[in-house]
Amino acid sequence: xxxxxxxxxxxxxxxxxxxxxxxxxxxxxxxxxxxxxxxxxxxxxxxxxxxxxxxxxxxxxxxxxxxxxxxxxxxxxxxxxxxxxxxxxxxxxxxxxxxxxxxxxxxxxxxxxxxxxxxxxxxxxxxxxxxxxxxxxxxxxxxxxxxxxxxxxxxxxxxxxxxxxxxxxxxxxxxxxxxxxxxxxxxxxxxxxxxxxxxxxxxxxxxxxxxxxxxxxxxxxxxxxxxxxxxxxxxxxxxxxxxxxxxxxxxxxxxxxxxxxxxxxxxxxxxxxxxxxxxxxxxxxxxxxxx
Amino acid sequence: xxxxxxxxxxxxxxxxxxxxxxxxxxxxxxxxxxxxxxxxxxxxxxxxxxxxxxxxxxxxxxxxxxxxxxxxxxxxxxxxxxxxxxxxxxxxxxxxxxxxxxxxxxxxxxxxxxxxxxxxxxxxxxxxxxxxxxxxxxxxxxxxxxxxxxxxxxxxxxxxxxxxxxxxxxxxxxxxxxxxxxxxxxxxxxxxxxxxxxxxxxxxxxxxxxxxxxxxxxxxxxxxxxxxxxxxxxxxxxxxxxxxxxxxxxxxxxxxxxxxxxxxxxxxxxxxxxxxxxxxxxxxxxxxxxxxxxxxxxxxxxxxxxxxxxxxxxxxxxxxxxxxxxxxxxxxxxxxxxxxxxxxxxxxxxxxxxxxxxxxxxxxxxxxxxxxxxxxxxxxxxxxxxxxxxxxxxxxxxxxxxxxxxxxxxxxxxx
Numbered sequence: 119x120x121x122x123x124x125x126x127x128x129x130x131x132x133x134x135x136x137x138x139x140x141x142x143x144x145x146x147x148x149x150x151x152x153x154x155x156x157x158x159x160x161x162x163x164x165x166x167x168x169x170x171x172x173x174x175x176x177x178x179x180x181x182x183x184x185x186x187x188x189x190x191x192x193x194x195x196x197x198x199x200x201x202x203x204x205x206x207x208x209x210x211x212x213x214x215x216x217x218x219x220x221x222x223x224x225x226x227x228x229x230x231x232x233x234x235x236x237x238x239x240x241x242x243x244x245x246x247x248x249x250x251x252x253x254x255x256x257x258x259x260x261x262x263x264x265x266x267x268x269x270x271x272x273x274x275x276x277x278x279x280x281x282x283x284x285x286x287x288x289x290x291x292x293x294x295x296x297x298x299x300x301x302x303x304x305x306x307x308x309x310x311x312x313x314x315x316x317x318x319x320x321x322x323x324x325x326x327x328x329x330x331x332x333x334x335x336x337x338x339x340x341x342x343x344x345x346x347x348x349x350x351x352x353x354x355x356x357x358x359x360x361x362x363x364x365x366x367x368x369x370x371x372x373x374x375x376x377x378x379x380x381x382x383x384x385x386x387x388x389x390x391x392x393x394x395x396x397x398x399x400x401x402x403x404x405x406x407x408x409x
Numbered sequence: 410x411x412x413x414x415x416x417x418x419x420x421x422x423x424x425x426x427x428x429x430x431x432x433x434x435x436x437x438x439x440x441x442x443x444x445x446x447x448x449x450x451x452x453x454x455x456x457x458x459x460x461x462x463x464x465x466x467x468x469x470x471x472x473x474x475x476x477x478x479x480x481x482x483x484x485x486x487x488x489x490x491x492x493x494x495x496x497x498x499x500x501x502x503x504x505x506x507x508x509x510x511x512x513x514x515x516x517x518x519x520x521x522x523x524x525x526x527x528x529x530x531x532x533x534x535x536x537x538x539x540x541x542x543x544x545x546x547x548x549x550x551x552x553x554x555x556x557x558x559x560x561x562x563x564x565x566x567x568x569x570x571x572x573x574x575x576x577x578x579x580x581x582x583x584x585x586x587x588x589x590x591x592x593x594x595x596x597x598x599x600x601x602x603x604x605x606x607x608x609x610x611x612x613x614x615x616x617x618x619x620x621x622x623x624x625x626x627x628x629x630x631x632x633x634x635x636x637x638x639x640x641x642x643x644x645x646x647x648x649x650x651x652x653x654x655x656x657x658x659x660x661x662x663x664x665x666x667x668x669x670x671x672x673x674x675x676x677x678x679x680x681x682x683x684x685x686x687x688x689x690x691x692x693x694x695x696x697x698x699x700x701x702x703x704x705x706x707x708x709x710x711x712x713x714x715x716x717x718x719x720x721x722x723x724x725x726x727x728x729x730x731x732x733x734x735x736x737x738x739x740x741x742x743x744x745x746x747x748x749x750x751x752x753x754x755x756x757x758x759x760x761x762x763x764x765x766x767x768x769x770x771x772x773x774x775x776x777x778x779x780x781x782x783x784x785x786x787x788x789x790x791x792x793x794x795x796x797x798x799x800x801x802x803x804x805x806x807x808x809x810x811x812x813x814x815x816x817x818x819x820x821x822x823x824x
Binding site: 159160161174177180240244264267269353355356357358359369372373374375376 | 488788
């Protein structure tokens with residue numbers, strides 16, 4: 119009796135949340151999928167129109183420009199965060215004093231919401247009251263940094279703010295990875311006369327491969343679903359220069375009463391995320407089986 | 410448009426909460442986004458009035474200017490079969506909801522109080538659907554205003570501009586005096602507010618054909634190219650730091666004299682009045698040069714949802730909204746004109762008196778048009794298509810010819 123209970127308890131405890139997730143996540147994914155092939159405008163409606171919404175979506179310049187923005191933002195964000203995170207982790211890993219103080223300082227931005235980050239950076243980079251204004255007030259008249267107001271550069275401002283927020287988190291991941299490296303290997307390399315830089319380049323960084331993969335997956339899905347940062351930082355402007363698929367989706371579904379097109383753009387984003395997550399899960403699960 | 414992200418999340422939680430506690434029989438549940446100072450206190454007047462008639466008020470405020478978040482909440486509520494009694498709404502949103510067949514009917518009270526005779530015709534196009542009254546309009550904002558800092562105008566020659574050419578020379582003089590001639594915030598709806606006024610200044614027929622009838626040839630025609638040229642001209646008088654600035658910060662620039670004028674709807678007046686400025690002495694309110702005699706408007710209305718046979722409290726609320734005394738009290742605070750033409754203008758300041766007179770005249774002359782920028786000329790999808798093009802052009806992504814071409818294409822794509 120007792121044994122049977124022990125076998126059942128985990129299932130009983132997890133059951134409700136499993137059902138809720140099944141319904142509220144996967145159920146609604148299917149629902150959105152149906153909306154994307156329906157004739158929904160302001161409210162959901164269930165007339166079937168096939169792939170018409172997708173055709174309309176890919177004809178919209180607005181959609182292709184938000185995909186371009188996502189490509190610029192995503193690639194820069196992932197690359198810079200990974201490089202910066204690794205660099206910070208290596209520097210922190212030099213057995214320095216006060217590491218316990220420095221680590222939370224770098225990690226702390228992650229605790230803020232993207233809305234807060236966006237609003238703060240918006241003020242900080244506004245030429246009329248932020249950095250540029252302060253430099254002028256201090257007498258450096260020729261200083262210029264008005265990227266946030268420029269159509270061609272605004273997307274890079276989004277990258278800067280996002281990197282500031284996330285690189286500390288990536289640093290923590292790499293730091294954990296570095297701590298996991300077997301000291302005997304490093305000692306062996308030192309005895310062979312390898313320099314510090316060479317040890318990092320040839321031994322330690324290659325051993326970080328799984329961390330790179332995890333960081334990539336986390337950052338990539340953050341990039342694709344980026345919404346609140348853009349809304350708070352630039353509102354998609356100047357013009358449409360920082361519009362991303364997520365802001366596009368919200369706008370078409372809720373302000374333009376074109377729910378069908380909004381749903382189809384959501385499904386495209388889902389496909390993007392799945393194409394990253396599914397191979398990752400597959401490799402993780404395979405690794406589990408092998409071990 | 411504005412920061413609605415958080416609000417959307419919160420409202421979803423709220424709407425679930427509200428779904429659990431349905432309104433009692435003699436209550437009205439009111440969904441609105443008037444959460445700020447003056448508007449909120451004006452609503453208090455309505456609340457008190459209803460309570461004296463034994464009608465309780467269940468407040469359901471959803472923050473987020475423009476009401477986008479409120480509309481998202483409303484979708485959830487109506488889809489769940491639990492519509493509020495009354496919802497604050499604008500323009501074509503009303504028409505869209507009326508087409509869903511979920512609204513109430515106010516004919517009994519409208520007939521009794523003769524609304525047909527006092528509400529401007531152009532407003533009735535939204536407040537009535539298939540000949541039935543479905544909503545009670547609270548105010549009429551007009552959007553083709555220019556707010557001018559008087560000291561800055563005096564320095565620039567002191568003549569109030571009445572034509573496009575005169576406007577340009579005043580702006581030039583202000584530029585020469587070292588201030589920002591035109592205070593403007595780079596947000597799509599603000600860009601479109603300028604666009605509205607410029608289109609209207611090219612002629613009332615042109616406005617009607619392009620913005621209301623959505624005539625493709627007119628939308629891509631030569632006159633539209635000229636409109637975009639004028640938009641470029643206006644852009645040259647805006648400071649480089651305009652992108653993303655909120656409209657009230659632009660008003661503040663005119664108030665403190667760092668900028669000469671702002672082109673904005675009459676909600677901007679509230680900012681001037683709050684800073685203890687007097688119309689005629691510290692600032693001037695004029696119609697956009699070339700548009701005197703016609704008015705582009707937007708109007709807040711309380712749309713009544715079908716209450717399944719329990720409409721008594723709803724009718725009382727509609728009657729209270731249309732009460733001339735409430736209309737006067739509310740609109741003095743809001744900066745708009747009353748939604749009926751028989752309200753005394755005694756309590757209003759000079760700009761308010763002018764607004765009411767212009768509105769009555771335009772209503773008589775048939776030159777009262779819904780504003781495209783504020784969702785009273787075309788449905789949301791078209792409005793946003795116009796936003797896209799106007800904003801891209803204003804930010805230099807398109808030249809005037811391309812913009813006119815793109816305008817027709819974008820509008821056609823969503824029709």
